[in-house]
Amino acid sequence: MERAQHVLADVFGYRQFRSQQAGIIEAVIAGNDALALMPTGGGKSLCYQVPSLVRPGIGIVVSPLIALMQDQVEALTQAGVDAAFLNSTLDYREQMELERRIAIGALDILYVSPERLLQERTLNLLSDTTLALFAIDEAHCVSQWGHDFRPEYRQLKLLAERFPNVPRIALTATADERTREEIVTELRLENARRFIASFDRPNIRYTISNMASMGARERLWRFIDAEHAEDAGIVYCLSRKSVDETAAWLRGKGRTALAYHAGLDADVRRDVLERFRKESGIIVVATIAFGMGIDKPDVRFVAHLNLPKSIEAYYQETGRAGRDGEPANAWLAYGIQDLIQLRQWITQGEGSDAYKQVQRQKLAALIGLCELPSCRRQALLSYFGERQSQPCGNCDNCLEPPETTDGTVLAQKALSAAYRTGQRFGASYIIDVLLGRSNERIERAEHDKLPVFGIGKDTDETTWKGVFRQLTASGYLAGDDEGYGSLQLTEQARPLLRGEEKFAVRLPSKETRQKAKPKRASRSAELVNDADRALFEDLRNLRRDLAVRNKLPPYLICSDVTLAELALFRPTDDAGLADITGLGTSKIRRYGANFLAVIGKHPARAAST
Incomplete structure (x- = not known):
């Protein structure tokens, strides 16, 4: 980990790891498999990039996305890493040159599409090369129940058989409990250490x-x-x-x-x-x-x-x-x-019918999130198995609470009906029971004899559908694991059934003119005061010019936070630049003189007394 810390600072310009990064990196460097669930923007890339630079050999990153490969390789190149991608955009000459570099171990990190990786030619090439690790990005693509299923991902299980001594790390930002288990099973990661960071994106x-x-x-x-x-x-x-x-x-x-x-x-x-x-x-x-x-x-x-x-x-x-x-x-x-x-x-x-039923269930959960009268973030996190005890204060329902009515009795009736019918049916069936609608299916199960049969006749079907959606979105009901569409009570439902807590139902919203929300200050804005504003803007202009000159997006030169720290601390040499977030050795070598020249044109800040 001492070597990993050095790589983090020297190559990427960061002083410390975030969230679960340190644990994941330590496990992979030690040669263990890992499953990492981290939100977008949570620093997943470093979890395989750093071990790839610490362990001997080439780190192989499996990605289904050509645009992401190109973006990541450009960013790594700017950081001084020997990185490349192998996909359909390469012509024959480029592919041959890349294969030569792979064969002699002249790369640190290689991005490859799953289709190209699974070709026998590629597998044979990698078999003759020292490999640091396999990173399987967007691992949720393995799930047949998910929103982005890609069949070729399921074939990646052969990596465990073909390269048994190479550690594998699967990474994703979107995976509920079912998808996590599917990733583990399909990718042969039963012995992998699991790291589940918060799914919350508070910004x-x-x-x-x-x-x-x-x-x-x-x-x-x-x-x-x-x-x-x-x-x-x-x-x-x-x-x-x-x-x-x-x-x-x-x-x-x-x-x-x-x-x-x-x-x-x-x-x-x-x-x-x-x-x-x-x-x-x-x-x-x-x-x-x-x-x-x-x-x-x-x-x-x-x-x-x-x-x-x-x-x-x-x-x-x-x-x-x-x-x-x-x-x-x-x-x-x-x-x-x-x-x-x-x-x-x-x-x-x-x-299949089971697949379609799961998709309907997922759509119903989304509608429930939309109709929810309480904190959106709490419901969103709950869907992924994470509990947040307090409302977030940063969603529309928290900032401008909608009109609600007490739906505790309705919720109790709905939960009771789900429980008494055996937790084996979906919302439509349970609503029929609540409304007292007798049919062959209900009579065969003798659910027309239950005490909950007909207890919801005083409420219309549309309202009942909304109640079930909101109960599901709030985490009181959950879909079954087999894809049959049945609704089951969660532990969260117990206090509500016992009358220990209330349940609010959202009333239909009225059309109102949208109010402008106050602008939230960015970190860079908080760092830059009036005295540093002119320097910050000059540095932004420099970044734009450097980006045009190098044919790169400005964010690959550096972030606004980096510019803000430069304006705040005003380093005068390379040693000072090394203390700025996001500036590693390669970027200081490439752009350091330019930054120092702009800073030098501004008078030093007067010392405080």
């Missing part, structure tokens, strides 16, 4: 609005204009047509808005991606085909003009905002048509 503010689709774009514009007038962001839409129309609409409002979807020419998509990475203030309007693998840290907002497919998808997509830890917004507007559309897609889609 992200969650806002969800139920509204008519006619007003969604106007609401979106009010949000962007009030809170992100000059910021980069992503707007997600369900259809390509909506993407094109929304991008054009935002351009009509004076913003630089680019459309991105699979129907566009590959060169156009590539240009959109490059502009988004390298230019500031660009809004990309996209289908979910855009965003995975984008390492751009200063995306200040992610907006959804339609419902995502699940809470996992929502968490993954919103997680593309604020990767730098600075304040960011996740904004969602949805209408009943979204729900109808997604249900149709599930029904008409491929997959």
Whole structure:
């Protein structure tokens, strides 16, 4: 770990590990397998990059995303690491040269797509090379129940058989309990140490609005204009047509808005991606085909003009905002048509009945999150098995509590009916029992003779559906593990059933004019006072010029926090630069003289008395 600490400071410019990083890195350096669940922006990459530089051999990183490979390799190269990627973008000559470098051990880290890794040619090449580790990024792709299933990921189990002495680390930001177990089983990680960091992204503010689709774009514009007038962001839409129309609409409002979807020419998509990475203030309007693998840290907002497919998808997509830890917004507007559309897609889609039932269950959980009257973050974390005892104070429900009514009795009736019918049925069946609807299935199970049969007749079916969604979103009910769609009581339900706590039900929201929220100060803004503002702006201009000169996104030169520390501490030599966050040896060698020259043009701060 002493060597790992040196690599962290000398190569990456950081003084200490965050969260679970130290434990994960220590385990992998020791040759152990690991499963790491960390939120987007939580520093997952360092968990395999540092061990790759400490252990002998090449670190092999499996990634399904070409854009992420390229971004990571560029960042590592800037840090002085010998890194490369092996994927379909390489021509024959480039591939041959890369294979030569691999064969002689001239690389520190190699990124490779799962399809390319599984080719016998690649496996044979790696068999003759000393390997530091295998890192399987986006490991949730192994789950057939997940939102981003990729069949080739399941074949990665052969790494355990073919390279039994090479440690493997699987990493993901989105995995509920079922997905975690599937990762362990499918990737042969039964003996892996598990590291589960908090899923919380406290810098992200969650806002969800139920509204008519006619007003969604106007609401979106009010949000962007009030809170992100000059910021980069992503707007997600369900259809390509909506993407094109929304991008054009935002351009009509004076913003630089680019459309991105699979129907566009590959060169156009590539240009959109490059502009988004390298230019500031660009809004990309996209289908979910855009965003995975984008390492751009200063995306200040992610907006959804339609419902995502699940809470996992929502968490993954919103997680593309604020990767730098600075304040960011996740904004969602949805209408009943979204729900109808997604249900149709599930029904008409491929997959077994059990798979479709799980997708319906996931969609219901998402709707429950949307309709919830209490803290969004608590519900979101609860979905991933994490409890937060206090409301977050940084979501719409915490900042502007919605109107609610006491739904304790309704909740108790719903939970009692679920329990007395054996916890083997879904919401629709239980609601039929509550409403006293007798049918062959209910009569065969003799549930028409239960004391809960008909006790909910005084409440309409729509209200009951909302109650079940909110109970699920709040963690009182959970879906079964087998994919049959049945609802089961959690331990959390006991005090509610006993009347020891209350349950509030959200009332339908009224259309109100969206209020502008106060801007939250970034860390860099907090560091930079009036006396340092001019220097900070000059350093930002220098970073922009260096990025253009080197054909790189500005964030690969350094972050705003790095610039803020430079303006605050005003180092005068390389030793002083080494104390600045994010400046390792390679970046000091590349850009240090430029930073010092700009700092030298500003008078030294007067000593305090």
